[in-house]
Amino acid sequence: MRARGDAVTVVSLRDVDAAARECTGADVIVNLAGAPIAKRWTPAHKAEIRRSRVNLTRALVERIARFERKPLAYVSASAVGYYGTSLTETFVETSLNGDDFLARVCVEWEREAGKAAESGIRVAVVRTGIALGRDGGALPMMLPAFRFGFGGKLASGKQWMSWIHIDDLIDTYLHAIDGTSGAINATAPDPVRNADFTQTLGRVLQRPTLLGVPAVALAALFGEGAGILAEGQRVLPERTLASGYRFRYPQLEPALRALL
Numbered sequence: 001m002r003a004r005g006d007a008v009t010v011v012s013l014r015d016v017d018a019a020a021r022e023c024t025g026a027d028v029i030v031n032l033a034g035a036p037i038a039k040r041w042t043p044a045h046k047a048e049i050r051r052s053r054v055n056l057t058r059a060l061v062e063r064i065a066r067f068e069r070k071p072l073a074y075v076s077a078s079a080v081g082y083y084g085t086s087l088t089e090t091f092v093e094t095s096l097n098g099d100d101f102l103a104r105v106c107v108e109w110e111r112e113a114g115k116a117a118e119s120g121i122r123v124a125v126v127r128t129g130i131a132l133g134r135d136g137g138a139l140p141m142m143l144p145a146f147r148f149g150f151g152g153k154l155a156s157g158k159q160w161m162s163w164i165h166i167d168d169l170i171d172t173y174l175h176a177i178d179g180t181s182g183a184i185n186a187t188a189p190d191p192v193r194n195a196d197f198t199q200t201l202g203r204v205l206q207r208p209t210l211l212g213v214p215a216v217a218l219a220a221l222f223g224e225g226a227g228i229l230a231e232g233q234r235v236l237p238e239r240t241l242a243s244g245y246r247f248r249y250p251q252l253e254p255a256l257r258a259l260l
Contacts, residue, residue: 004174013056020063023071028177029064030075031057031113037079037102038141041225050105057112065119073122075176076113080129080162080187082106085231087158092238093127093183102228110183124176129187129235133166134259146205152212157195159232162187165249165258175245185237190251194232197252204256 009026011019013033023029035052039045057076064071083091084098097107110125117123131137145151164172164187172186192200202209218226237245249255 013052013060016056016059016063020060023060023064024067025069026071028073028075029060029071030173030177031060032077033057034077037081037225037228038138038222039225040221041101041223046101046224049102050108053105053109054112057109058115061112061116064116064121070119070121073124073177074113074116075124075126075173076110078106078110078113078125078127078183080127080185080233080235081228082110082127082183083233083235085159085227085233087160087231089234091233091235093185094239100227101224122181124180125183126173126176127183127185127187127235128169129162129164129185129191131166131169132163132255132259133169137166138163139259142201143205146201146207146209149207150211151198151202151205151207151209153195153198153209154213155194155215155218155230157193157198157212159194159230160191160234161194161197161232162191162235163197163252163255164188165247165255168247168249171248172240172245175240175243180243182239184240184243184245185235186240187235187237188247188250188252188255189237189241191234191236192252200253201256204253204260 009022011022013019033052033056035048081102082097083095084100084103097103114123132139169186198209215230218229
């Protein structure tokens with residue numbers, strides 16, 4: 001954002017009142033807050049996942065509504081978990097939401113963000129898939145095992161991975177900042193099954209991918225959250241493309257080679 005001339009102020013929602021004061025006078029507010037998903041879902045962590053997305057969004061939007069000078073736009077993060085999981089269905093922005101824990105959180109999260117529109121503010125929601133980057137997201141968690149030749153598919157390997165290169169994720173947010181309303185999917189237009197992702201990553205790294213992680217091991221590590229990894233969802237960026245966005249990395253292998 002700074003590279004194109006935007007003035008950016010980074011704030012934390014740990015103190016919502018302080019964050020709101022920092023946002024006063026902003027043209028656009030982008031809310032990316034949310035507790036990590038990729039860890040064991042204990043009851044306490046599930047409560048934090050919901051609080052950090054739903055409660056803090058509600059608190060921030062309530063304070064924005066009291067601004068004398070309202071921002072032009074409010075852009076909220078969300079996730080493709082909105083759609084639930086499926087080995088067979090394909091989801092686009094107009095698809096119905098799912099009914100598992102993460103889907104219900106996403107529905108509430110987006111509902112609270114949408115309340116900013118009651119103050120005349122344009123609201124955009126970015127439903128993000130599996131982000132692939134060098135310094136964060138899913139890829140650094142995978143690389144050590146794959147580089148040592150211990151990489152492999154998760155569970156059946158049939159689950160869909162709706163991924164996105166970090167550059168496209170950033171550009172999708174800029175696209176939302178500049179003029180979209182409603183929900184858009186931040187996922188590349190070529191989702192792949194986990195087995196195909198595994199083979200492609202192994203090929204890029206020139207490493208074998210013969211080992212795998214059984215579903216029971218995922219359940220032991222992540223509890224209820226293992227369902228996301230073992231089932232996944234096939235998500236297409238239908239509305240994102242229709243709104244004029246063009247992906248830099250629409251296919252997986254060139255995206256991984258650019259990163260690695």
